[in-house]
Amino acid sequence: MDSSHGTTSFTKEKSEFNKKAIWKTFWILLAITVFELIIAIIYFETHFFPKHILNGVFVIMTLAKAFFIVAEFMHLGHEIKNLVMTIAIPACLFIWFLIAFMWDGSSYHDLRMRYDSYQYEQSKTKVVQPEKHEEGKKPGKE
Amino acid sequence: MAHTVPVGQKWWSGGRSPFNVEYGKLMMWYFLMSDAFTFGAFLISYGTIRFSSSSWPNPNEVFRTFPFIGEMSVPLAFVSLMTFILIMSSVTMVMAVGAGQIHDRKAVMKWMFLTILGGLAFLGCQAWEWTHLHAEGAWWGRNPFMNIDGTQSTTNFTNYFFTITGFHGFHVFSGVIINIIMLIKTWRGDFERTGHYLMIEKAGLYWHFVDLVWVFVFTCFYLL
Numbered sequence: 001m002d003s004s005h006g007t008t009s010f011t012k013e014k015s016e017f018n019k020k021a022i023w024k025t026f027w028i029l030l031a032i033t034v035f036e037l038i039i040a041i042i043y044f045e046t047h048f049f050p051k052h053i054l055n056g057v058f059v060i061m062t063l064a065k066a067f068f069i070v071a072e073f074m075h076l077g078h079e080i081k082n083l084v085m086t087i088a089i090p091a092c093l094f095i096w097f098l099i100a101f102m103w104d105g106s107s108y109h110d111l112r113m114r115y116d117s118y119q120y121e122q123s124k125t126k127v128v129q130p131e132k133h134e135e136g137k138k139p140g141k142e
Numbered sequence: 143m144a145h146t147v148p149v150g151q152k153w154w155s156g157g158r159s160p161f162n163v164e165y166g167k168l169m170m171w172y173f174l175m176s177d178a179f180t181f182g183a184f185l186i187s188y189g190t191i192r193f194s195s196s197s198w199p200n201p202n203e204v205f206r207t208f209p210f211i212g213e214m215s216v217p218l219a220f221v222s223l224m225t226f227i228l229i230m231s232s233v234t235m236v237m238a239v240g241a242g243q244i245h246d247r248k249a250v251m252k253w254m255f256l257t258i259l260g261g262l263a264f265l266g267c268q269a270w271e272w273t274h275l276h277a278e279g280a281w282w283g284r285n286p287f288m289n290i291d292g293t294q295s296t297t298n299f300t301n302y303f304f305t306i307t308g309f310h311g312f313h314v315f316s317g318v319i320i321n322i323i324m325l326i327k328t329w330r331g332d333f334e335r336t337g338h339y340l341m342i343e344k345a346g347l348y349w350h351f352v353d354l355v356w357v358f359v360f361t362c363f364y365l366l
Binding site for chain 1: 161168182353364
């Protein structure tokens with residue numbers, strides 16, 4: 001990691017700002033987004049692969065994009081390690097946060113399907129697709 | 143930067159900033175951390191509700207319109223345009239920061255102006271999308287869309303969509319206001335007087351954060 005970035009010197013000759021790296025990041029972000037869209041549309045048209053795998057791909061791509069934005073655009077990749085760690089370590093709380101709450105959600109889903117007969121009926125009953133622009137169609141309340 | 147940090151530099155022995163960044167910039171980072179947890183809480187709440195629901199509307203069905211082409215179905219095209227606009231405005235923001243580092247006032251003004259335009263274009267797109275969804279009968283407490291498996295869906299979908307994209311849109315809006323203030327300050331020559339363009343860098347951090355959040359909103363609402 002390049003840790004030669006200071007803030008106390010504002011001299012004109014230090015032009016370490018790298019336009020090329022920025023455009024490279026831009027093209028990477030654009031390419032990832034376009035790729036995501038293409039597979040989303042292929043899935044929508046053909047249902048070619050299982051949705052679970054697709055979702056995994058989307059999450060990985062999203063994290064990759066987040067990494068490039070934070071590291072290059074926000075310049076965190078070029079700050080010193082102490083600073084990087086005060087950002088990166090608290091962000092790890094999200095790992096627990098995600099696992100705990102997704103688990104909770106799916107547990108709630110299982111409980112409802114087992115014990116709440118109304119919810120179970122609702123999840124099995126197909127409704128007729130309403131006409132477009134039908135105002136005030138109130139869906140069933142949770 | 144001009145000086146290189148020697149290996150084994152003792153950062154905590156006093157006499158220098160241990161993080162090697164200016165105070166305001168460090169605080170901007172910590173503010174963004176707290177903001178990230180706010181957005182994270184919103185998105186995780188959305189995820190929890192989605193996991194607890196047996197089915198959910200299909201984003202390819204809901205977000206399939208584009209301005210000026212009538213009812214033609216182009217799934218996700220419009221939101222891709224919005225994503226492109228936001229990434230592009232992030233690039234112009236980095237250019238403004240880079241120009242500030244070499245004290246090129248004219249270039250800072252040019253890039254800040256383009257960044258503001260990008261932000262306004264994004265807000266315009268979002269306004270169009272909200273108006274269109276509202277015309278289709280979607281709003282807080284109203285959901286005209288069926289679940290993907292044809293069952294009755296709840297208002298959770300629209301409630302979360304409008305709340306989270308609205309909260310993000312509000313961040314974009316405040317980012318545009320901050321950028322306009324920075325443009326005016328640059329134009330007045332304030333940063334030439336203080337001797338550095340660090341304010342542009344701090345505004346830039348905020349602006350990239352808005353882009354970062356959009357990456358997650360985009361995935362959670364339009365792809366998954």
